[in-house]
Amino acid sequence: MTYCVGMVLEKGLVLMSDTRTNSGVDNISVFRKMFHWCVPGERILAVMTAGNLATTQSVISKLEERSKAPADRHMSLLELPTMFQVAVETGKLLRETVRETQVENGQTGQGRFTASLILAGQIKGMEPRLFLIYPEGNFIEASFDTPFFQIGETKYGRPILIRAYDRSMSFEDAVKLLMVSFDSTLKANLSVGLPLDLLVIERDSYKPGHERRIEQGDTYFESISSSWSDALKSAFNSLPDYMINESQDKGLI
Template sequence: MTYCVGLLLNEGMVCLSDTRTNAGLDNISTYRKMFVFENPGERCFIVMTAGSLSVTQTTIARLHEAMDDPEATAETSVILAPTMLKVAEIIGNTLAAVRTEIQEKLSAQNQSASASMIVAGQRSGGGMRMFLIYPEGNFIEATDDTPFLQIGEHKYGKPILDRVVRPDTSLHDAQKAVLLSMDSTLRSNLSVGMPLDLAVIERDSLRVTMRRRIEAGDPQFRAMSEAWSNALREGFSRISV
């Protein structure tokens, strides 16, 4: 399993993903689930993935293959697409096609393969946009009413986002929010694990302005986790019934 979350804010976008992939209790590996597509000054977007590793890796590989094709067009390449909406359409179509192909191969073994993705970015001349792409290739978009999207094991990390994240949340507070959301998930589900990948795209920067790999035992993350636990315990003790 995995957990990925993206915030769409007035100041920019914040993305966080874990890296744990497991195929059983004794087969746990680390794979990157955050991918950056960037032409600095012209466009920049991040893709985060959850679900079947074979589906997600093949989809990302095909997106890169289409970009490198000398006959690539705005209809086939995410780096040439005229809008972020078109980027989402290309990724959705690629994901759906890959999922169908792999599903056909696995059907004889009565196995299934599914995956979802978050796409967050901006193109020169356009606004920031963030999409959640479903396994079938269709998608929804983050809005002012719902300025965050999640994929994977999201239920444990959702409450804090519901309570604190608004479009006018600062990028500093947004990073804190996604990290505490991840911390709640790490504590409640062993299928989500370190290291973590954190990235920020500031509004109109058209590039990744901050990128960080957070390893297990990171002192800053540990201190934040402990402070959050203490704050929850203190708040709980103050509530009367």
């Protein structure tokens, strides 16, 4: 399984992904799921992947080719004029790759080779944008009502994002929020695991503002994990006690 989150802030974009892939508890591997391309001073694009590994690796390889393709052969990923058009082309590549893989594998391939993507980035003169791309190639864009996207194992890390997200928060607070979200997911699901990849894209910078891999034993991540656990226990213990005897007297149980 996988867990990836992309988040839009007033200051820019923050992305985080895990790196675990597994086919059972005895077959666990580490593969990068976050990739980015940039033209300094002009644009930066980033993609995170979830789903069948063969499918996502094929899509990333095709995107790599598109990022280097001469404009007279295929319009380069780094030449498309808007992020919307980048999303359209990325969606087409994903849809074609899923279809090709399913055809090659016949009936057994139906439903087994799907994948989804989060696309983020900014082109000079335009706003930072974030898209969620589905296996069918269609997509939706982040908005004020939906300011972040998750793919993969989303349910465990979502509650803290909904409660604590603030569009005006600092990059530092956003990273802290994502680490809590990932810690909750790691604790609840063994199919998501370290290392984690982090990418911060500052508005109008057109380059990675901060890029880091969070390995097993990372001091800051362990501090976040233990502090969050202690804070939850403290908050729980501070809640009003439920009075069983009073409930019985009032006929509530």
